[in-house]
Amino acid sequence: MNKLSVNHLLGIKYLNRNDIQLIFNTADNFKKIINQPIKKVPSLRDITIANLFFENSTRTKLSFEIAEKRLSADVINFSSGASSVKKGETLLDTVNNILAMKVDMVVMRHPNPGASVFLSQNINANIINAGDGTHEHPTQALLDSYSIREKYGDVESKKVVIVGDILHSRVALSNIYCLKMLGAQVAVCGPLTLMPKYLSELGVKYFSNIKEALNWCDIANVLRIQLERQDVNLFPSLREYSNIYGIDLDLLNSLSNDITIMHPGPINRGVELSSDVADSDHSLILDQVENGVAIRMAVLYLLSNKK
């Protein structure tokens, strides 16, 4: 267990359990480092990393950037909005032009599922997928499971329900792969119109009732409704969704056991979570953000030597 089995982080489904444990153990060291007075190590001081964001992002981009800077890497940032992509340049051309400037690693977010897989087959750099359409968001899943491991000691046999828009969520898919690989029991909950057709193949339980789901689980990972990815209306209104699937403190207090609430952000307060839940002791949301930096440092560090 002293190296990753992959040269790129394209998705959780390409990893094995040892890889995930290695990333977690390495993240433990980085978590200590980011809590020191001097939060920087010189490990990647001769590495240049390009952050290519073809889709909007705030926390993932910031989290990657701070992780890269704390590892002393040189960082260049690219956003498609202000680039030649608007002039009709292809993905491969854009990336090859950036790589011609001698970039060693690429962190990419792209609206098309499989974009990072395509890139890894065509260019000579380590690719880290920071979200590709509705496909995967591996670092988010890793930091979610890491946060569960941190709070409960282990992910194995924990019951996790993912609530919300599973159909359009890359976070949900990566989380399901990651949690199941680590031995957790996974369920999803939400309107049937927001569930993918292949749900049974993923080996997860389905709850249509939020209270039943929360009574079953130890941890609820609550997702945002991704209105920007919906071409048709898959439920009548946000207000109705919030009434049926929204989680508030009254609902949590009515449960038979204490559960932990997670959210990958950004939160739509008052829709999927009420403010009193998001800010309560049940919430692990800010721990997730802190752990995100440690996990991303671990991934960048472990991939930086892979050729």
Place this chain on the structure above:
Amino acid sequence: MANERVILDKKKIEIIVNRLCHQLIENHQDFSNTVLISLLPRGKHIGKIICKKLEKIINKDIVYGELDISFYRDDLRNQLEPIIPHKMNMNLSVDNKNVVIIDDVLYTGRSVRSAIDALMPFGRPNSIELLVFVDRRLKRHLPIQPDYTGKIIDSIDSEKVVVNVEKNNEIKNVLILKSKNE
């Protein structure tokens, strides 16, 4: 196949550990402003042995930590695989303290250079000294010398010096491994 030569046995090791402890006491008296920090992974055995012995002699607890230097090494890029970090035990501050870095073998001096870098986030030490169990003095890459030395060994490049540790964390012996085709 390599052939091996024992250069220190258990009895000699005990004498050396005793001497090192008394040398440390000579310079650090009651250790009230001193911390011992061993370098992971291999410095921790000798570090623990010395710390335990010192505590017994001066009848007082000593501040002790174990430092991982993986992220500070200068050969990260030369490795085929990343260096996997070890679990650190550094719940201490070195601010204004006299630090004694402990390692098993001093060879090129590069680990010690990394260790000094790795120590800085834990504060500004008053002084840093170096204790090594074995000093292979003929192949230094950097101007680094130990303040306390267990044994000086003049060995050539192809030989390997190994500090053998038993299951109960006692040091069994120190060997020189010689490559057969030498």
